[in-house]
Amino acid sequence: MNGFSSLPHTAVAAAAALLLGSLGAGCGSAPEPAPVPPPSFPAIARLEAMQIPADNPMTVAKVELGKQLYYDERLSGDGKRSCYSCHVEERGLTDGRPLAVGAYDRTLTRSSPTMWNIGYHQEWYWDGRAKTLEQQARAAWSGANMGANGKDGPSMDQVCAALNTLDGYRKAFEAVFGTACTPDNVPQALAAFMRTIVSTDSPWIRFRDGDQTAFSASARRGHQIFDGKAQCSRCHSGALLTDLQFHNVGVGMDAKEPDLGRFNVTKQEKDRGAFKTPTLLDVSKSAPYFHNGSVATLEAAVDQMLAGGRPNPWLDKVNLEPVTLTKEERADLLQFLRELTVRYTIAPPTLPK
DSSP states (O other): OOTTTTSOHHHHHHHHHHHHHHHHHHHHTOOOOOOOOOOOOOOOTTSOOOOOOTTSOOOHHHHHHHHHHHHOGGGSSSSSOOSGGGSBGGGTTBOSSSSOBOGGGOBOSSOOOOOTTGGGOSSBSTTOOBSSHHHHHHHHHHSTTTOOBSSSSOBHHHHHHHHHTSHHHHHHHHHHHSSOOOTTHHHHHHHHHHTTOOOOSSHHHHHHTTOGGGSOHHHHHHHHHHHTTTOGGGTSOTTTTOOOOEEOOOTTTTSSSOOOBTHHHHOOGGGTTBEEOOOOTTGGGSOSBTTTTOBOSHHHHHHHHHTTSOOOTTOOTTTOOOOOOOHHHHHHHHHHHHTOOOOOOOOOOOOOO
């Protein structure tokens, strides 16, 4: 029996009208759907959020497209190397060479820096000459790294024309950017992907977040040396293990024509021979060391820094002082550095054909 059967006819009609009215009002003011949360991308907890440029927002589709481009050798002028070729997993996201080798097998002037947490930087390259990650990606693509400059082979436009003939790429670019592949949107996609190369799965991050078991006892003692007596954290500081600043530690300054690094960008005398502090994440895998790959082993690199760097008129004496460690302290410091590993969890993509 329904709830209206015992009421008079007029009352039933009135009740029905009231009910229909309320339903009509409800239809007209239906609650708005809950907002869809933005996609989640890798980030380091307790660190200031990565700055994403307003003209290149992160999307899942853009990151996936950028990953394909990052791994695709067809992006290069000679068709033989991808971005990943110089930043491989087993070498701590470097290439394991003293000096990088670019397109057409040309040896470059500096080593390949690691890509860990590159999206958190404010300036890019060893000397900081690129002011956005998109600018860095474009320069690497068109410059000696990838060689898509039209001098020895295809230009960026010609590479894009070739990619646009591939159904998978054409559809992906249209979906993400509303247009085909161009020299402007390729760097945007690459930068979006590179901002996901974050050291979320590492003993250092777990240790920093309070997990004392993340390191061995020797490494924990080494961290105390690193942060105290050896004064390494003056420059290799914070979650990123770099201050993102530029320092002259004397590397390469004894050459006949030394690489002046940051000075070439700023033209300030204090910046002669200064280079960006590299992160120490995955440092056990990324030999040889420094911007010119001049030191072959981690032990030798540590000893050089403990000695206060290499003398030259522009040496950063404020942050570099000679330090003498005992044999045991040095061993613990080295063990700490060896345990600064990171697990690379990015699976290689399937490339369009």
